[in-house]
Amino acid sequence: xxxxxxxxxxxxxxxxxxxxxxxxxxxxxxxxxxxxxxxxxxxxxxxxxxxxxxxxxxxxxxxxxxxxxxxxxxxxxxxxxxxxxxxxxxxxxxxxxxxxxxxxxxxxxxxxxxxxxxxxxxxxxxxxxxxxxxxxxxxxxxxxxxxxxxxxxxxxxxxxxxxxxxxxxxxxxxxxxxxxxxxxxxxxxxxxxxxxxxxxxxxxxxxxxxxxxxxxxxxxxxxxxxxxxxxxxxxxxxxxxxxxxxxxxxxxxxxxxxxxxxxxxxxxxxxxxxxxxxxxxxxxxxxxxxxxxxxxxxxxxxxxxxxxxxxxxxxxxxxxxxxxxxxxxxxxxxxxxxxxxxxxxxxxxxxxxxxxxxxxxxxxxxxxxxxxxxxxxxxxxxxxxxxxxxxxx
Amino acid sequence: xxxxxxxxxxxxxxxxxxxxxxxxxxxxxxxxxxxxxxxxxxxxxxxxxxxxxxxxxxxxxxxxxxxxxxxxxxxxxxxxxxxxxxxxxxxxxxxxxxxxxxxxxxxxxxxxxxx
Ligand code: SF4
Ligand code: SF4
Numbered sequence: 001x002x003x004x005x006x007x008x009x010x011x012x013x014x015x016x017x018x019x020x021x022x023x024x025x026x027x028x029x030x031x032x033x034x035x036x037x038x039x040x041x042x043x044x045x046x047x048x049x050x051x052x053x054x055x056x057x058x059x060x061x062x063x064x065x066x067x068x069x070x071x072x073x074x075x076x077x078x079x080x081x082x083x084x085x086x087x088x089x090x091x092x093x094x095x096x097x098x099x100x101x102x103x104x105x106x107x108x109x110x111x112x113x114x115x116x117x118x119x120x121x122x123x124x125x126x127x128x129x130x131x132x133x134x135x136x137x138x139x140x141x142x143x144x145x146x147x148x149x150x151x152x153x154x155x156x157x158x159x160x161x162x163x164x165x166x167x168x169x170x171x172x173x174x175x176x177x178x179x180x181x182x183x184x185x186x187x188x189x190x191x192x193x194x195x196x197x198x199x200x201x202x203x204x205x206x207x208x209x210x211x212x213x214x215x216x217x218x219x220x221x222x223x224x225x226x227x228x229x230x231x232x233x234x235x236x237x238x239x240x241x242x243x244x245x246x247x248x249x250x251x252x253x254x255x256x257x258x259x260x261x262x263x264x265x266x267x268x269x270x271x272x273x274x275x276x277x278x279x280x281x282x283x284x285x286x287x288x289x290x291x292x293x294x295x296x297x298x299x300x301x302x303x304x305x306x307x308x309x310x311x312x313x314x315x316x317x318x319x320x321x322x323x324x325x326x327x328x329x330x331x332x333x334x335x336x337x338x339x340x341x342x343x344x345x346x347x348x349x350x351x352x353x354x355x356x357x358x359x360x361x362x363x364x365x366x367x368x369x370x371x372x373x374x375x376x377x378x379x380x381x382x383x384x385x386x387x388x389x390x391x392x393x
Numbered sequence: 394x395x396x397x398x399x400x401x402x403x404x405x406x407x408x409x410x411x412x413x414x415x416x417x418x419x420x421x422x423x424x425x426x427x428x429x430x431x432x433x434x435x436x437x438x439x440x441x442x443x444x445x446x447x448x449x450x451x452x453x454x455x456x457x458x459x460x461x462x463x464x465x466x467x468x469x470x471x472x473x474x475x476x477x478x479x480x481x482x483x484x485x486x487x488x489x490x491x492x493x494x495x496x497x498x499x500x501x502x503x504x505x506x507x508x
Binding site: 198210211223 | 397402403404407414416
């Protein structure tokens with residue numbers, strides 16, 4: 001294992017891609033992901049990777065070329081953000097439904113408009129129903145580790161689905177952190193030589209990709225995707241255990257922090273949960289039984305494990321860095337209420353939509369949210385189910 | 394769900410991703426069921442130029458030893474291209490309406506058509 005080094009989140013992602021040494025990368029730069037593509041193209045120019053780098057004219061083409069390469073039996077990757085992901089849209093779905101094990105870092109940024117380049121999760125949440133797996137990570141180390149594991153998860157024969165590795169734009173992508181990368185050889189051993197299940201270029205097993213699939217079989221192919229995602233629930237844990245043995249870093253569906261005796265808790269995704277951990281520590285010093293769940297796996301949604309983890313919580317705050325505009329809460333809130341509905345009235349759930357367009361959320365904000373949860377616990381009443389936290393009235 | 398759909402394989406028994414893992418199996422798909430008009434070929438008028446064979450998008454002109462011998466109605470989708478380009482008016486498009494189809498005169502095969 002290598003020593004600790006200081007890298008930005010983007011540098012950590014580019015390093016992971018360099019060490020993976022994919023056969024093909026087709027990518028288009030977009031803030032805040034730009035640096036990933038720029039650094040990776042430098043690796044290509046310097047000859048330190050064997051990758052065929054395809055410079056495309058748009059993200060639609062980036063995903064199309066990645067799909068083509070993957071169908072051709074190559075280990076293929078790309079990376080994007082926000083509007084770039086939106087422009088990939090139709091091919092994002094095709095990658096999943098064609099069962100191509102593509103890994104794509106998404107450096108999360110608000111979708112326009114009004115135009116904004118800063119962090120929220122509207123890009124990833126827009127793609128939540130595309131059939132990709134979605135991993136989130138709190139910091140650069142998690143993003144790096146997730147990319148390495150994502151490759152194994154995606155390529156697993158029982159899964160065969162693409163994986164989106166999400167990392168918060170600017171907050172993580174442009175901030176420098178100490179991370180512990182793996183040694184090149186450890187990564188090579190961990191991911192192994194790529195053996196595609198099918199390949200357009202294999203004359204011994206001729207395969208047609210993307211044929212017309214009408215009323216009589218389309219539905220069956222959708223059901224198969226569900227099956228792949230069901231298997232992914234096991235595979236994510238298996239690969240996480242293997243990764244733990246290699247690195248000592250523990251990854252499952254989510255991280256539980258001081259949750260065991262907690263009465264009030266927050267659940268959320270990505271960098272905000274690092275700040276929330278500190279808020280938990282501060283409240284615990286006052287004797288308030290607070291805890292949190294830092295969710296790593298959003299697709300598929302780990303329903304059963306969350307039910308078990310949250311069964312003794314009295315009040316749960318759900319942190320959404322995106323809105324659904326359903327007037328019924330954010331995307332995570334919808335999933336959580338659906339998951340915990342059977343708990344009935346013994347659990348109160350409150351939604352906080354926060355941080356849209358990169359609006360900061362700091363330690364005192366998160367402590368304030370915990371105190372609101374405490375109030376709900378004491379009164380037994382939720383005053384406002386969906387809260388737009390940090391917006392000016 | 395229709396009876397025909399119900400008789401097909403379930404999701405566990407088909408290749409993933411809509412992939413087709415067998416070459417040339419388009420032959421098993423009988424595009425003849427789409428047809429509302431069929432080409433009638435006349436052996437007498439035909440000058441054996443083979444243009445129809447070259448033009449047919451479904452490889453539905455049957456050729457043996459370099460000579461046209463008829464139309465494969467299991468795959469002919471009735472587009473009319475063959476009749477349109479035939480220099481000898483040896484192909485005529487007629488309605489699939491049974492009353493118009495004279496089975497004695499033409500080399501037609503109703504069994505194949507509904508397969
Ligand atoms: S195009 Fe007409 S004349 Fe030529 S081979 Fe076909 S049927 Fe015969
Ligand atoms: S009608 Fe069309 S499909 Fe049928 S034989 Fe003629 S060209 Fe081929």
